[in-house]
Amino acid sequence: MWKRGVQSLPSTVGVGVMRKLGARAKRCLVAGGAGFIGSNLVRVLLARGMQVDCVDDLSTGRQGNIADLKQDPSFRFIKLDVSNAEACARLLRRNYGEVYHLACPTGVPNIEILGEEMLLASSSGTYNLLAIARRSGARFLFTSTAEAYGDPQVFPQAESYPGNVDPVGPRSAYEEAKRFGEALTCFYGRKHGVDVRIVRIFNTYGPRMSPDDQRVIPQMIASLINGEPASIYGDGSQTRTFLHVNDLVAGLLTVMKRGCNGEVYNIGGSKQITITALFEAVKEATGLKGSAAYQRHFISDHRGRWPDTSKIEALGWRQKVSLDEGLREIYAEFLTELELRRAVEESLVASLARGGSRRQPARA
Numbered sequence: 001m002w003k004r005g006v007q008s009l010p011s012t013v014g015v016g017v018m019r020k021l022g023a024r025a026k027r028c029l030v031a032g033g034a035g036f037i038g039s040n041l042v043r044v045l046l047a048r049g050m051q052v053d054c055v056d057d058l059s060t061g062r063q064g065n066i067a068d069l070k071q072d073p074s075f076r077f078i079k080l081d082v083s084n085a086e087a088c089a090r091l092l093r094r095n096y097g098e099v100y101h102l103a104c105p106t107g108v109p110n111i112e113i114l115g116e117e118m119l120l121a122s123s124s125g126t127y128n129l130l131a132i133a134r135r136s137g138a139r140f141l142f143t144s145t146a147e148a149y150g151d152p153q154v155f156p157q158a159e160s161y162p163g164n165v166d167p168v169g170p171r172s173a174y175e176e177a178k179r180f181g182e183a184l185t186c187f188y189g190r191k192h193g194v195d196v197r198i199v200r201i202f203n204t205y206g207p208r209m210s211p212d213d214q215r216v217i218p219q220m221i222a223s224l225i226n227g228e229p230a231s232i233y234g235d236g237s238q239t240r241t242f243l244h245v246n247d248l249v250a251g252l253l254t255v256m257k258r259g260c261n262g263e264v265y266n267i268g269g270s271k272q273i274t275i276t277a278l279f280e281a282v283k284e285a286t287g288l289k290g291s292a293a294y295q296r297h298f299i300s301d302h303r304g305r306w307p308d309t310s311k312i313e314a315l316g317w318r319q320k321v322s323l324d325e326g327l328r329e330i331y332a333e334f335l336t337e338l339e340l341r342r343a344v345e346e347s348l349v350a351s352l353a354r355g356g357s358r359r360q361p362a363r364a
């Protein structure tokens with residue numbers, strides 16, 4: 001709709017005005033926009049001339065991921081918890097064309113710590129964000145996960161596979177949270193006529209992951225950099241696929257633009273790799289040497305995951321970034337970040353030694 005409006009403006013209207021009008025009509029809401037994927041998505045949306053409202057409670061996201069964007073007049077950061085209906089009510093007054101729901105604490109180690117928050121972000125949070133989309137007449141995209149398939153018995157997993165999930169198992173707070181979020185998204189869409197779509201994301205990595213992130217790739221790289229053994233849970237023969245965040249963001253935009261109302265789309269890497277082979281690939285890409293510490297999983301693990309991506313590929317999406325290329329990129333970024341942290345720590349120690357005031361280093 002906005003496209004038609006902008007295109008029909010008289011040719012005498014300047015590009016600046018056109019951009020302004022187009023951008024105003026193209027305001028997006030990105031919930032979870034200070035997180036790893038969200039902050040990459042926000043950047044691409046801004047580069048495409050959109051206005052972006054980013055909401056995040058910073059529970060697992062980082063201010064540093066969006067700090068530079070705060071200068072951009074098209075970008076607005078609002079710190080709020082999407083599961084809080086009262087806090088979300090203020091967003092009902094804004095007018096959005098697209099709503100992306102990525103707000104949920106992530107990482108398997110966080111299931112035991114933030115399980116309740118995962119359940120709330122995907123239930124109440126999804127409900128509140130759907131209401132905002134309905135009020136604006138916006139398209140709504142819910143980011144689900146490969147974990148919605150639980151411990152799959154069928155390979156590869158197509159969207160039609162209902163999964164193998166234990167509703168009260170140790171990973172259920174995350175798995176069932178996302179499954180509930182999917183059910184609510186579909187039902188609400190049908191009942192209230194909201195245009196909705198769901199993307200089930202398989203393991204993704206890339207820039208703006210924190211070196212403190214306990215997910216497998218950052219954990220392995222950070223351990224190698226620090227000269228510590230990398231943790232591998234179980235015997236390392238479990239398989240995963242890995243997708244670079246640039247490919248993921250391209251997929252989210254593809255589904256938002258060309259996906260069908262009420263449909264679910266898998267997105268993930270095409271090649272299965274064992275965790276032991278991943279460790280070898282990380283060493284190869286970074287040139288670092290080190291050992292792995294094989295240990296019992298602290299919660300429980302799934303033997304494998306492999307997405308059938310034919311449905312999203314039918315929309316024109318393709319994986320482009322190779323694992324080797326992506327690993328080299330994230331390694332370079334970690335080196336820069338860790339170097340920066342060291343410099344801040346050293347200057348703090350020096351200032352304390354000089355008897356200066358004790359200041360906290362900014363969170364990287």
Ligand SMILES: NC(=O)c1ccc[n+]([C@@H]2O[C@H](COP(=O)([O-])OP(=O)(O)OC[C@H]3O[C@@H](n4cnc5c(N)ncnc54)[C@H](O)[C@@H]3O)[C@@H](O)[C@H]2O)c1
Pocket residue numbers: 031032033034035036037038055056057058059060061062080081082083101102103104105106117120121125143144145146200201202203204205
């Ligand atoms: N990275 C992956 O491999 C992967 C795989 C499957 C699914 N996903 C999904 O993609 C989305 C983004 O994941 P990510 O990897 O960027 O993780 P992330 O933890 O970096 O990002 C999630 C963001 O949501 C924010 N958040 C959490 N609860 C919130 C709440 N109640 N209100 C407002 N903000 C809240 C966090 O602070 C964080 O910034 C998540 O929904 C996640 O479940 C990611």
